[in-house]
Amino acid sequence: MCDPGNIKENLNGILKSVAEKLNIENYELVPDETGNYGDGFASHFYTGQVKNKDTGKIINVAIKKSPSSKEVDFSGLFRSEIAFYKEVFPRLSSLQKEHPTLSKPFVNIPEYFCSQPPPLTYIAMENLQPLGYTMYDKAKTLDPSHLKLIFTVYGRFHACSFVLKEQNPEGYKELTDKIVDEFSKLLNIVIAQIESSFKGAFRNVHEETEKDLYEKTKNIPDNIKEVFLKAYNYDGKFDCIIHGDCWSNNMLFKYTCENELEDLKLIDFQLLRTSTPVHDLSSIFYSGASKKDFDKLTEYLQVYYKSFEETCKGMGVDAHKIFPFEKLIEEWKKNALFGVLMGIYLWNMKLLPKERFQFLVKDPDMPKEKKKQIWKDMMEEMYRSEGYQEKTKAILVHAVEFGILD
Template sequence: MCSVVSPEIYETLKEVVKEDIQNFEIVIHDGNKKGDGFLGDMVFVTMENKQSHEAIHLVVKQAFLNRSARDTVPIRQVFINEIYFYTKVWTRLNKFQERIPMQFQFHKVPKYFTSILEEASEKLVLENLKFQKFEMYNKRIPVDKQHFELIFREYGKFHALSFAYKALFPEDYADLIKGTINIFLNFTNRDGFANAVKVINDFAMDSLQPGIDDAVIEKFRRYVENHTELFRDSLTCKTKYSVITHGDCRSNNMMFKYSEDRKLIDIRFFDFQLTREGSPCCDLSYCFYSGASGKLLNDLDYFLQIYHDSLSETLKAFGCDPQKLYPFQELKNGWKRYSKVGVTMGLLIWKIKYTSDESLPDLNDVNMSSKEKEQMLYNCYDKDAFKKICRDLILHLNKNDYL
């Protein structure tokens, strides 16, 4: 750790304390590891009041500034979208849920402090959850049953806020949605994403075994041929059963807290960069298919029931009828149509999870061409583990008629 603070970070921290920053000792901790910050750097800061010795522990997310990176992906739009979530969407929904008992409320996002929207200086300041003993899940280990139970339960509460707000204040909800950006669609219009998906689908096809999986191979081939249309349909759904989604729902964008005997007791969701209106199944399928082992895939209905029970309890607390706003059968129907987002992102995320950190592409590396960065993603990964998870997922999709 060190005490050297860049002028840009220093000015941002002034907005956090809203008083004389000279009263604070500022310590900068080690930054994020390679691969942790796809669209920017994270700076970890502790600010300690010199008189009271009270400390504020922060994460400053700052966008990559080099032109190559910003031309490759929509970095500014991503930061605008996440800042809009914290300053507008979450502020509104959090205020809205004050009318229901605490046990039905959703409070699983980090505390927001301040943000900067200035062009090529975008920043977002949140609390550092590590100082509350929250931990990251090991990305190379499939998410287990107790974690998924908690995740699906809390997503039920989160999505219920949208359903209830839309039912009780439809005009306000529609106005709130207008400020979000469908970053997913922006990504799909870029050659790099399309190429990555093509390669991932080829890898997935190679995981199937001729002579054993022949019927599945043919079905998956037809799915891949129509993949772009199916994926876009999932992203642009106009169903009445739509909510404000988290967007980027992999387990790496969650942190967990445990008791002394390692019992799971709490969770926080972060990285709302891809937040938008969409089917709840986009969030749930992305989370499930990017984290579940082959064995746990068989328990999908169990987790969907946990989700729907949680969602129903929260809707009832608002005085809403869950059977009118989102019947369980509509959740099941929606999964068949809108889980295509989860299938595609799940395969992509598993590939990243099984790639060594050193081999992950760095968008901020100005000395590396776009082709070289793309090529890195397809080297130095655990091929056997990735092929197994691909085959397990495709067999699950075929068995349940989701292809």
């Protein structure tokens, strides 16, 4: 986080860069010095406006900055997201524009303005809130309309890199070579949290009354590192560029005046990487869907595949040849364990009000051991809660029923 004395000056400098990027010469800068932490640890947000004095147009800007931390280096995460906005999306956008018959392209991200790599790290993009976009209540499960839209949008997104790989393998390799897997650098931290979360969920599995579930999950807690790494590392042939951090807080939704769902934008590409599309889909599904919707998984995969197929067709590629629906089902059974584990972990973040844990990053001088103990106490309380037990049990039951855990 910036030194409070320098926040206004810093924000004005960023807004000036936005004005210059948009070729606005006569402008007024309006920074908002009230910062806000996201629901994770890796970003601090500010907003501001660039007012064009000649036209009266107002550009609403969201500014994402790296927080101060003595424990974690966030610079790689920001480099990854900057690479998405400067390299990856422009290439996928250009590919889509080469095919005018594509009626519904993937355009579901905020407009990117400018950025600065470490050490002066920031990303400036379109602030979607004044346009009516809002975040879904993270403590609630996603309803069918939201799930269908999410699966539709990811069908378009994933199809773009599948098409690029099919039509221009060298171009796909050149683009993906620029992507650095920042998630892999955080695995020790993530695995420790997943181990704790899974053990918390496993407490609610009863050997005597749930023998099959117990037998198929009992060895995971003590072997969580091996299990997670196997789930994380993808060695199949259906790789594509994935979001990598696919949960509801990295999505913004827009509604009509009648409160009907209208649009979706994806945000936060810090964990961008190449992998199976199932890693994206299973993460949002198991961290967002209800038990009732778990039983309709095949229907949601059909929604995804219809969108994937239409996008491929619009760019002259037969989806059935490059990624048949039957292979998508197989991929889910083989690779959705990643989403199962992430879902169990993410429900910690979703059910715990952010005010209860974000003071840990707001106080960079708090002793490390004290932070650990506070976090441990909060997690213990979470694992005992009815909401966490109910949601994680449903995930495990479905994982066994669908053949992910066998």
